[in-house]
Amino acid sequence: MTIAAFLAPDNWLLSDGGPRYVQLRQRLSEGVDQGLLKAGSPLPPEREIAAITELSRVTVRKAIQALAKDGIVVQKQGSGSFVASNAPQIEQSLSRLTSFSEDMSRRGMKSTSIWLERGVYMPSPDEVLALALSSDASVSRIARLRTADGKPMAIERASLSSEILPNPLLVETSLYEVLEQVGFRPVRALQKISAINLEEDNAALLDVAPGKAGLRIERTSYLADGRTVEFTQSIYRGDAYNFVAELRLAKE
Numbered sequence: 001m002t003i004a005a006f007l008a009p010d011n012w013l014l015s016d017g018g019p020r021y022v023q024l025r026q027r028l029s030e031g032v033d034q035g036l037l038k039a040g041s042p043l044p045p046e047r048e049i050a051a052i053t054e055l056s057r058v059t060v061r062k063a064i065q066a067l068a069k070d071g072i073v074v075q076k077q078g079s080g081s082f083v084a085s086n087a088p089q090i091e092q093s094l095s096r097l098t099s100f101s102e103d104m105s106r107r108g109m110k111s112t113s114i115w116l117e118r119g120v121y122m123p124s125p126d127e128v129l130a131l132a133l134s135s136d137a138s139v140s141r142i143a144r145l146r147t148a149d150g151k152p153m154a155i156e157r158a159s160l161s162s163e164i165l166p167n168p169l170l171v172e173t174s175l176y177e178v179l180e181q182v183g184f185r186p187v188r189a190l191q192k193i194s195a196i197n198l199e200e201d202n203a204a205l206l207d208v209a210p211g212k213a214g215l216r217i218e219r220t221s222y223l224a225d226g227r228t229v230e231f232t233q234s235i236y237r238g239d240a241y242n243f244v245a246e247l248r249l250a251k252e
Contacts, residue, residue: 213238
């Protein structure tokens with residue numbers, strides 16, 4: 001259903017249903033509950049809602065202000081009103097090499113995975129380069145949607161040499177726990193973080209509107225002897241993560 005059809009006044013606006021702004025507030029709230037208005041997505045402009053509902057802009061403004069007071073929407077000056085994010089806010093240090101499962105456990109949150117891909121494949125050119133593989137090598141790939149307390153947080157796509165991880169089905173929760181058991185847990189990593197706008201397929205998995213801000217993180221992890229262990233490409237919700245790094249004054 002489109003927003004215009006959902007807000008058509010014949011479907012919900014009653015002459016004896018109380019103040020009109022209260023009825024509109026309730027209708028917009030129902031749109032959020034039903035997923036028609038997704039977390040992080042913008043509300044239609046006031047003038048558009050007024051035209052659809054045949055209500056005055058003053059009435060529309062009062063309804064949106066009531067939603068903002070309830071924490072259902074967030075008003076940003078100069079940008080409009082947005083459905084409030086339902087994702088937990090995570091502050092992630094860039095100085096610690098930990099797994100998603102360990103991060104969430106340390107915060108008292110329950111992490112789960114929805115598997116997108118898991119198997120052994122011929123490597124792509126990027127995987128050959130990142131993992132320093134020979135031309136006849138194979139890779140184990142694990143791709144999953146990571147959630148915290150039931151909320152989608154990130155899409156992780158990890159590639160490892162099949163010599164490091166012969167059977168990717170062994171990974172049920174934490175990849176690093178499995179690597180530690182076989183003596184291949186990485187001790188350092190290089191990460192590259194880029195700001196992106198989420199494409200439709202990734203946005204759907206993360207339960208946000210297409211085009212919303214996200215973070216792309218590429219991590220290459222290494223053993224103490226310098227061998228490459230893991231090449232991971234992740235997509236994080238931009239409204240859920242704050243990455244923090246401690247900086248020190250360099251000695252000249």
